[in-house]
Amino acid sequence: MERRSFPALVAATVILFLSATAQPAAGAIVEHTFIVGQMNMTHLCKEMLVTVVNGQLPGPVIEVTEGDTVVVHVVNKSPYNITIHWHGVKQQLNCWADGVPMITQCPIGPNNNFTYTFNVTGQEGTLWWHAHVAYLRGTLHGAIIIRPRHGVSSYPFPEPHREIPIVLGEWWQMDLQKASMDIKYSTADDDPSAATINGKLGDLYNCSGVKEDGFVLDVEAGKTYLLRIINAALFYEYYIRIAGHKFTVVAADANYVSPLTTDLLAVAPGQTLDALVVANAAPGRYYMVASPNQPPKPDFQHPTFTTRGIVQYTNENHSNGGSSGPGAEGPLSRNLSVVAPEMPDEHDTMTSYYFHGKLTALHPSRSLPVPARVDEHLLIALGLGSVCKRGQSCNRGESEETFTLATMNNISFELPAATAAGPLLEAHYYNTGSLDMLRELPDRPPRMYNFTDPSLIPSGPREASLEATSKATIVRRFRHGTVVEVVFQSTAMWQSDSNPMHLHGHDMFVLAQGLGNYNAATDVAKYNLVDPPVRNTVLVPRLGWVAVRFVANNPGAWFVHCHFSFHLSMGMAAVFVVEDGPTVNTSLPPPPADFLTCYRKNNPVADEFDIRSTKSEIPDVTGA
Template structure:
């Protein structure tokens, strides 16, 4: 432990030399299993520091962070700092067997990184199949010059709102089953800040609501995070509106809306003014879902409560009567609240309404005009969908709804396969220890062009079966340092019509445009916003639509790019971007930290995640 502390001191003395005002923010995360009871059932849950959600990390832009992770769980663990660019520090990105060896049970590891160039809300989560459902928390980054430098009125309070899932199953086992073609496993509920809310009950007793107490006339900054595994959510508060001011820790041009649409991986910062007549107002999170003929799965609405403090005058809200006359007619019937008084519930979008999400995301523009490169070096057209591979490695098999295939998720018809070697890709790349022969390059475009959004492709059938065959590979794409890359993501109807929240590690993306239907370069490139596009780390590709992004490959290292729907990730909708070193020391990846566990060709004691889970099957209850 003394050696680890000394390493941290050395690391941060060098970091603080850059900015004397920067602080070192230290945390200890103990990953363990605890019993939690919801819905009349006690469930063994893997959490950090005994809490769900996990602890928030609050820092100032430019600060350094050190998190000592103590793994007392039975699982291999890594933590990903979602949206943190990890500038020249790919070693701390936290993707098992891509950037690091996983942290074994009864082992420790210290993550050390700086947070530069972000203000707003990011988050942290496990990057182990399905365990991010319970291993996650907020990462809040405030301006270097204090809240007075916010580009919006200083809020009275800042409140994380984390939307998530409640599972009663062994989550790593669910991930293993889904990767191997079994899909009949679902969450038991949805949560706001760990609370299921009173739409769920146990033997007739309502579950606890998350309650936000507000004072009339005060302004609250909600830092909204979607930590759910499967669903995009619509968030509304009866009788109130949001002013959206940031997304993915970048300021956006403020705009007012009564609904926030947020996909897994995304964050949204929004101001809410407590200017309704004091009372009780439901905060509702409703998951949307692609309509039929798409497969319908169990997804659950949850709700919390916004409650005006009783020790303030009921006449203290400015403009309350005007607000209710404008919005009250659209609210649903009032419901009797848990304490006996009535609570107002909002009118929500339809469960199959996906256009509201499209409009919400299309409204995002950057508050400050970012410098968007005009010259583009590489163009990629990435088709996102499902397909199948033959079981047992066979070269041919019957497709469709036969039992001879495994359904996989793909990018340009290739499903990502985690490396079977015991040396992480980053280490192999840095030390030039080989492994290129085991990798396949992500193609510039799909092998076949077809009507990507043809609804006839959703059910099994003769048209779909012609396009279904796919392959599995450890898929990578190499970029020279500084290359400007344009990518168009095209969602498809192949066996499903889902949206796809695509997350790029180590870089931000300019969201240039998005649309519904099939992308048409001749027409759609004229719509690219090169003036004030939103800057994102997670871009939602709409249902049966497309999104065009641009990024600069200027952060050397090995970076994961994947869909943030956990079932798509488990099924292989991922790839690895390798950004080569530049020509100078400050454009090249430094060596790993001195305490970083490297293999140097000897990682025999570390089993890949898949093999370890195989060995552990007998230790867990079967699903």
């Protein structure tokens, strides 16, 4: 096998991308190198070996202008199979760069490299990148900031003094590989040990009496700051407050929204929010608090962790609305008391419901109008179920004879052995016929029942009669241009979690949400067809539903899944395959010349949810 040099590999990838894309980006080429490796980090008096990019947690920020082309060289020096997903980037006509192992590409093996090339045409705002391999995105993630082509003065809101990424995450005092395997095989319920803001635990945590460092934001009185908030956590939606201050939400998932002034934000895993904060409080120090929510009992109760940073005024002589000037004092003394906000109860999920329901698109909307015609309707029930460990018959109801799975319409996602030859996207592109053998995601659940009946949450005979499920590679195919309406319905099967559902390659119009069971006869009348928010990750409320609509106009194989990592690892996922359109400009180009090939012997990299690997099993997969 001829092995190309790393520069030659990059050049070939860039040339192919620019020649294959129908409308090459007019902007600059922004280039990054991501070295994925391991380093020791110490928190809470314990040293942990952590997998990170370029020795950073969070990882590097990618800052670009709309229309730019992004080139990221990923060099994998970790012991794990790796892919990077560019969360929210539409990847128009470029599904090959979406970064989902064995769906769009083969993983990058240890001691190997791969170059991602994509453009950000037609998008502005805050997105993010993360590993798409089991729980490793808990430490492999970072922000993507896309600014307007005509400069920040063209923002549809007042130009901020500064822009600050705020990445919410979790600190795990355990091996994330083990946590992933534990949940996949129903052997343990592992939990994080702390919450973080920009990788810092904050002063609610201490090690032998010494408080952990926290994130500090220095502000000047009277100035406006744009917080680019990303929930990179594996487990929880978070509420955010800054004592004495209000937010004005101006964008969500890189789509502008009508300005919403509020003192509290709710952001679910996978989601981003852009919010302006004016430093108009009395000079002092104020806590920025992020606290999670979870369903109340009888749901299983996980330990929850709150984190906080500090917003501090840099000049104590400022009056409200003032600014620094000659003779000003220095930063405020750290001995001054810090004002803390009151946070919602951890079981208060209704505050989240109302927050998400208030968002509307910026009017007049910069996005396309909501399509009035709907070609296909799907009702997708989200819940838990079980399969027998041996044979077709077993005792149900949290029995040791079963594995617990997460499902979409009573099917739990798994990859077929056939993908040993390559990812599903290749099978689709080359029309091998293997996709025709896969199971189709049905229009609705196999059995209609009272999905949100709370009596189903604890294990019992009624729940046991409904929990039997199956494992399969579930795919739904759409003709190019199909308008698809999906109602995501949460269920009470063993739990009443909300579900942050993420669709790759497309944005969704969020038409309506509700509590209880969706009823088309009455709920269609609630649809907002004028200015619904547009998102790539939508939170399906606890014991409720969300109706979304999207146009399947981006050819490829696109993952749709819950962004709670435990639900993804347990199989709450499917693949939406979008067919080519009638022209070259609506058809998927061929894969890059140096596209990764999978190592076939024993198929060690075929499981999307298995991050284990050894150097001896996986050869150099970057050669042509």
